[in-house]
Amino acid sequence: MNKKGFTLIELLVTIVIMALILIMVVPSITALQNNNKDKPYEYYADSLIEAAKIFVDKEGEDINSIGAKNFIGCVDITYQDLLDSDLIKPFSDENIDCSNATVRYTKSKKSSSYNYDMTCTDTTTNEVVYVHKEIDNKACSVIDTDDKTPPTCGEVTGDSTEWTKDDRTITINCSDDRSGCESVTKTFDSTTKIGYIDIKDGNNNTTSCPVDVYIDKTPPVCSNSGGSDNWTRNSVTILGTCTDSQSGCQTPSVSKLYDSEGEYLKQSPGVITDNVGNTTTCPSDQTVRIDRSVATPYILKVTNERAPMVCDHTFEEMKAGVYGPIHCTLYAYDPPIGFSQHFNHDDKNGSGINAELSYFQAYGPSCRNPSSPGTFPWGQWNTNAWGNYGISHCSSAEYYLRYRDNVGNLSDTLYLHIYYGN
Numbered sequence: 001m002n003k004k005g006f007t008l009i010e011l012l013v014t015i016v017i018m019a020l021i022l023i024m025v026v027p028s029i030t031a032l033q034n035n036n037k038d039k040p041y042e043y044y045a046d047s048l049i050e051a052a053k054i055f056v057d058k059e060g061e062d063i064n065s066i067g068a069k070n071f072i073g074c075v076d077i078t079y080q081d082l083l084d085s086d087l088i089k090p091f092s093d094e095n096i097d098c099s100n101a102t103v104r105y106t107k108s109k110k111s112s113s114y115n116y117d118m119t120c121t122d123t124t125t126n127e128v129v130y131v132h133k134e135i136d137n138k139a140c141s142v143i144d145t146d147d148k149t150p151p152t153c154g155e156v157t158g159d160s161t162e163w164t165k166d167d168r169t170i171t172i173n174c175s176d177d178r179s180g181c182e183s184v185t186k187t188f189d190s191t192t193k194i195g196y197i198d199i200k201d202g203n204n205n206t207t208s209c210p211v212d213v214y215i216d217k218t219p220p221v222c223s224n225s226g227g228s229d230n231w232t233r234n235s236v237t238i239l240g241t242c243t244d245s246q247s248g249c250q251t252p253s254v255s256k257l258y259d260s261e262g263e264y265l266k267q268s269p270g271v272i273t274d275n276v277g278n279t280t281t282c283p284s285d286q287t288v289r290i291d292r293s294v295a296t297p298y299i300l301k302v303t304n305e306r307a308p309m310v311c312d313h314t315f316e317e318m319k320a321g322v323y324g325p326i327h328c329t330l331y332a333y334d335p336p337i338g339f340s341q342h343f344n345h346d347d348k349n350g351s352g353i354n355a356e357l358s359y360f361q362a363y364g365p366s367c368r369n370p371s372s373p374g375t376f377p378w379g380q381w382n383t384n385a386w387g388n389y390g391i392s393h394c395s396s397a398e399y400y401l402r403y404r405d406n407v408g409n410l411s412d413t414l415y416l417h418i419y420y421g422n
Contacts, residue, residue, distance in 0.1 A: 227286030
């Protein structure tokens with residue numbers, strides 16, 4: 001018989017194999033032991049769920065806080081509820097306390113379910129011997145699916161009756177005894193005085209709640225006045241009047257004064273501002289025409305071309321804008337019986353000539369004024385003679401001429417000395 005023993009290598013291999021077997025087997029044994037240890041608590045939890053089902057059937061409408069026949073949501077049934085209803089007994093081991101257990105009954109429109117939380121403690125050692133948690137931390141609530149009553153508007157925060165041009169965020173609470181509802185927050189970003197926030201209950205009934213927003217992002221409106229297409233010799237003030245139906249105008253109006261002669265087209269009185277800082281430039285639609293001068297008359301033509309005339313300015317200088325007083329001497333002949341002059345009608349681009357005012361006086365021992373159409377009395381100012389006078393047998397004459405424009409300005413006087421000789 002061969003009595004040869006194990007070699008060292010064979011012994012080591014055997015030890016390794018046994019170790020691997022232990023590694024694989026021990027966890028399974030431990031798990032089996034743990035499962036067996038938890039089985040009594042799981043069975044007890046199953047009894048709690050079955051008891052909760054009976055509790056739900058027994059309580060009916062009283063199972064929920066609002067007493068709704070048709071509801072969705074969840075209800076928490078406590079260990080004490082089940083104990084008081086004689087639906088359960090304490091855990092079989094009197095040293096084990098599982099009294100903090102809760103069963104949650106969840107109901108939807110199509111199905112229902114039960115979940116539970118339970119922690120069991122050894123009362124002698126205060127050691128936790130079993131824990132099971134599958135209920136979330138969100139509080140239970142129920143919704144009455146028969147609820148047709150809209151929710152009620154509640155407390156508002158963030159609202160104000162002080163106007164602003166900034167965005168405003170407002171939150172409104174709501175209340176609803178049957179279906180429940182949550183607060184709603186809304187940001188308003190446009191011109192609004194009274195806004196509305198819609199609240200909704202759990203059964204989709206809605207209420208539109210008014211809130212004070214008082215946002216003004218609309219510029220004020222400017223209405224202009226004071227200008228005119230007509231000429232005047234007075235100072236002119238154009239006015240821009242402010243209107244704003246939201247925050248109101250910071251100032252009622254803005255104005256601009258014109259005190260210098262000239263023609264001003266497409267004028268704006270300025271900028272208006274409302275009470276929160278929105279601005280508007282008033283329209284450029286005003287016209288201002290101020291005329292405070294009129295050109296002095298000057299000679300354009302003399303009909304008696306045989307008569308030489310000497311002036312302190314030439315015709316060209318007069319036409320170029322050399323205005324009065326201008327002095328001229330005209331050497332006329334008699335016969336012919338008279339002469340006439342033609343003058344400019346220039347008002348320096350102003351309101352225009354309204355009238356010619358002339359003064360004519362002739363001298364001589366046999367000087368006379370023929371009674372012909374268009375003649376005027378001698379020795380006084382006359383209107384609109386337009387330079388036409390008839391005289392006869394006069395040795396000399398003095399002729400004064402000035403213009404009045406359409407706003408009443410009077411020009412300097414043109415002085416014309418007329419000398420009659422043969």
